[in-house]
Amino acid sequence: MTDPPAELLSYLESLPDPHVVFDRDYRIRAANAAYLSQHAGAAPVVGRRCFEVSHHYRVPCDQAGESCPLARALDSGRRERVMHLHHTPRGEAYVDIRLSPVRDGAGEIRFFVERIAALPARPSGEAGHGMIGRAEVFRAMLSLVSRVAPSEVAVLLQGESGSGKEVVAHAIHAASRRADKPFVVVDCSGLPETLIESELFGHERGAFTGANARRAGLVEAARGGTLFLDELGDIPLAVQVKLLRLLEAGAYRRLGGSDLLPADVRVISATHRPLREMVADGRFRQDLYYRINAFPITVPPLRERREDIAELAALFLRRLAAERPLSLAPAALAALERHPFPGNIRELRNVLERAALLCDGTRIEPMHLPEELARGVSDIPCQGAPLAEAEGAALARLLAAHAGSRKALAAQLGVSERTLYRKLKFHGLGGR
DSSP: OOOOOHHHHHHHHTOSSOEEEEETTSBEEEEOHHHHHHTOOSSOOTTSBHHHHHHOOSSOGGGTTSOOHHHHHHHHSSOEEEEEEEEETTEEEEEEEEEEEEEOTTSOEEEEEEEEEEOSEESSSSSOSSEEOOSHHHHHHHHHHHHHTTSOOOEEEEOOTTSOHHHHHHHHHHTSTTTTSOEEEEEOTTOOHHHHHHHHHOBOTTSSTTOOSOBOOHHHHTTTSEEEEETGGGSOHHHHHHHHHHHHHSEEOOBTOOOOEEOOOEEEEEESSOHHHHHHTTSSOHHHHHHHTSEEEEOOOGGGOGGGHHHHHHHHHHHHTTTSOOEEOHHHHHHHHHSOOTTHHHHHHHHHHHHHHHOSSSEEOGGGSOHHHHHHHHTOOOTTOHHHHHHHHHHHHHHHHOOSOHHHHHHHHTSOHHHHHHHHHHTTOTTO
16 A cells, blocks of 8 residues: 655644545545644544545445445546534534545546535534534535635625624624724614714714714724624615725725724624615615625524524533532423524523523423413323423422412513413412
8 A cells, every 4th residue: 555655744743733634445644743633633544535534334424325436536536625513522513625626647636635624513502612513504504614714705604693694793803804993883764864974984073073083993993804884775875985995995094083993804794684675775885785695695593403402501601600510301391402592502501591590490491481381292192202291290390389469479480470380380480
C-alpha cells in the first residue's frame, strides 16, 4: 500500500486547522497535530476508518443516510464540501468538511485531504450558548450559514418573530473573518425616521433640537465588524435610500453633515415581514431589496423542528434555574412538543421561565405549564394513558402539598378555577 507523500504530510503539519489524509478505502493514513488535539480521543485514529472515528458508524456515511464527501469526490473527481455531525472528545459537534482528492503522476486519485472547521452550533446545549438543533430544517439552515459566513456577502434572514434570527446572525459573525470585531445590533422597529437615521449614521452638532454635540452612529461603532439590522422591513423609505448608499458605496454621512465618511461593515439583515410583497406595494425599495437579499436564509419556526424542543428546553432550564437541577416530566415535554408555538423559541423560553417559578421541586409537570398547553395534554382521550396518568399524579402531589383553597391553587397554576375542577374530576380527585 502506497504511503502518502512525505511532502504532503509535512505541509499539513504546518497548518493550524485540523487536517486528515484518507485512502480510497476510507482509512485514515495521517492526521496533523491540530486534528489530534481537537478531534482525537484516547484511542489512536491512524489506521481506522473515518466513519468509525467521526460518526461511530459501521458503514460509510452514504450508507447511513448522510452525504459522504469521499464518495462524492470519487464520482466528481473534484473537491467536495459537506456539513457533518462529528463525535469529538467534547461531545457531538457540527463541522464544515472540505475534502480534496490527491492524484498520482498518472492522474489517478490515491488519497483525499480533509479539512475540518467547527461551526457555531451544536446538536445539544451541553457546551456553549450558540445555536442548538438536530432537525433537518435546522441542519439545512446551518449548512447555508457555514457557506456564507466566511464571505463578505450581505445576508437576509427571514423568519417569524421569536425564531432566533439574531442568534443566527451572531453565529454568522462568529464564523466570519470579522469575529474579533464588534457585532452591533440595530433595532429598526418602532423608531421614527429621524431617530433611525441618527442611530445608524450619527449626527453633527445642531442637526436637530437637542443635538448639542457630535455623536457617532452605530455604523461607526461597528467598524471592522458586523452591523445587524433587525426588523429591516420597518425602516422608512427615506432612510432606505441612505442605507442603499451605505451598501453600494461603502460610505455614509452623519445627519446634518456634508462629509462622506467611509464604512467598513458587513451587513446582515433580518425581518419577519414579506419584503417581496412590500416591494410590489411600494413600501420597500426594490433596489435595496436586491442589495440586501444577496444571500437569503430562512430561519425555520419552532413548529417545524419539534425534535429540538427537548434540547432547547433543557438548555433554558439550566440557565433559568442554575441553583437547582430542573427537568421536564415526559407528559410536560409531550405537551410542549404538541404546542404550535406561534411565538417560537421566545415563547418556549417564557413558558419555561413561568414553569420554573411555579415548580417547587426539580421536575416540571404539565400542571406547571400555561392553561392552553396543559389543556392540550388532558384532551388526550385515552383514560389511563401515560400522559393522563402523569398529569393525574402531578395534580395529586400538588393537592397534598397545598394547604390553601382551590381558587388559590388555580391561581398558582395559572389556570381558571373551572379548569382546575374539571381536571380534578377527570382524574378522580374531586373529593380531596
